Amino acid sequence: MKVIGLETLRTEEFANVLWVRVLTDEGTIGLGETFYGAGAVEAHIHETLAGRLLGQDPLRMEALNRIMTDLPVAQSSTGAEYRAASAIDIALWDLFGKVCGQPVYQMLGGLCTDKLRVYNTCAGYGYVRSNNIRPVDTWNLGAAEGPYEDLAGFMTDAGALAENLLESGITAMKIWPFDPAAQENRGLYISAEQLKKAIEPFEKIRKRVGDRIEIMVEFHSLWNLPTAKKIARALEPYAPTWYEDPIRMNSPQALAEYAASTDVWVCASETLGSRFPYKDMLERDAIHIAMVDLCWTGGLTEGRKIAALADAYHRPFAPHDCTGPVGFAAAIHASFSQPNTLIQESVRAFYTGWYKELVTEVPTIRDGYVLPMDGPGLGVDLLPAVYDRSDLIYRKSEL
Template sequence: MKITHLDTVVVDFYRTNLIFVRLTTDEGLTGIAEATLEGQEHAVLGAVAVLAEAVRGKDATRITQTIYELNRDAYWRGGPVSMTALSALEMAMWDVSARALGVPVHRMLGGQVRDRVRAYANGWFSGAVTPEDFAEAALRTVGQGFRGLKWDPFEAADLFLEPRDLRRMLEPVEAVRAAVGDDVELFIEGHGRFDVPTAIRVARELERYQPVFFEEPCPPDGIDALVEVRSKSPVPIAAGERWIGRNTFVPALARNAVDYLQPDVTHAGGLLEMSFISTLAAAHYVPFAPHNPSGPLSTAATLQLGATLPNFRYLEIMATDVPWRSDISSERLRLTADGDVMIPEGIGLGIDLDYDAIAEHPFTPHPMRIFSDVVADIRPPDARSYFNLEGAGVR
């Protein structure tokens, strides 16, 4: 089964544009994957075009060999753009190979260890301003069935926070904890904002709210800083969404820099690399909690990993999304009343795209806003749930 074509499809998704990669073979089978990289869409499209020339005529089922040789032959290795393109190619090859056999991808990765994964919601807070707004949004999201909530309460903070600003920023955290009680898990995002002393101070203030973890307290290129913060933090530390490939994760694990590891299947190297990184984490008894704020194919691939990896602890997922998320693919996720997402059934990655629906939402520029005071505005006012809900009283 030879690769005849590799191309891309882009769809506007409010805060970013999703990039889907489509791999076509001479047997008429197509594999699909996601290559979304916020703010870098044009660069990724160029990187995929380079790969398209390199893989034409190659055996679509020889995944390990193809990815190894593409890495080996590249003079400039790594980086988010190249690795996002390469990750998508790898996932599309898994998808088409599994479709050829008529099995889900997880069957080829060792089979299932579970039929569901515990999820926590991101994006549930969009539009909230006051502590009361956050509390109300939290209660609505818990009413859907979610038992975990993540957000970044730190506005446009850059390295340092005045004590009065930190107190104000933590008011929504206090309101949410009071509203949902102790049985709902909270996850606090830092987006790599803080210097070492500020991150330690923030972590100590967060302890009273019992978060599962404090994510990316320092810039992602500073392992030394992360080690220092973790050594003094009373709450667990998570990181890894902006790390790429095993060579970044090995020193972080060796130096005990994290309590939770968060690689992203769309950037870290694809399914097999993620599986390898999870094994490294398991050797250090570090739970695996992949980053996953993107679209339906990123979620589909992450769920295939959730089915197979024993140390897979949490699935990050958006609680609501653009109204057309349910139109552009066959994604039909089931959220249980106790906060789990079921592993989808179906061959390959278990999902197909609707290209006519995608064409109705063409590319739209979206600048990144991590250091902006509108960072919380990550979903449109008409965002809606795209889950099939079980027993939560919401439809």
């Protein structure tokens, strides 16, 4: 078997989502995905990686992963080069599963559990439905309406949102009410008034449902170290489960100082590319939970290595998902195959909403747990309607 073509597909509406299809001479096709800067990733795939991959055996995933990342500009980053490699790697694992007639989780070692707990990231329907992606509380707020407009929910009545999540069986939620202050003050400081306002959702949640729900806090790497430590101390009475990316993820020493200053777990980081920066963080006791975005950090090939590395330090693994539907499926396969997976991120406004406009299957989430996906490979494909979209941008490189 050999690779005879690479296809990329993106749309103007979902401008940051890029799909990759790996075509083979035997007719089997693998589907992958990445997110953010789709045009730049597309260019790298066709102008650089196609020349390295066309004609190769697609089942040599480990070797091909090294070929794609063994570039001066594609080492230990989440830049366009690494995002391109991630999408293709996911497609190769999808193809591998299809060739063997098995789900990807089986190819990765098999199920470690029959169901996996999820938490709900409280984004809304329009959170990624444009090119305007930036870390702020109002990501396309009100752009679409539905029963799970959870971004508005946590900003206005977080207690009612927590109760609603519990009624559906979901026992953990992630929110980011500190973003507006960080945007206003460039992450340099937070006023007493801003701090009080950002803490209000936590007060409402605990007053309404007590400790029945876990709260994860997302900081989007927006704060300097002294202010991040100040916020961490202020939140501790509300017993958050973890603090995620409180500062920029480029200093193991600074993050270790932060981790030592609080009893709350530090979760990091979707922004790290490859296993090497995770090693630096783990060696410094800077992180308690290894969060990985498979669409950014090197795909399933690298993601499983990061999970194993975290396990060697007795740390849990928690894949990121707030991007596209194929990446979500890949994360779930990875989660089920790793013994140290703690919990899987999900966004109910996505998997009950716009994901269904794009793909044939979405994972089953029931009573707060996700179930393994059936079928060979990732078990998901693009809907025929995607190929007929008027805003589709399609490009192909072939042998």
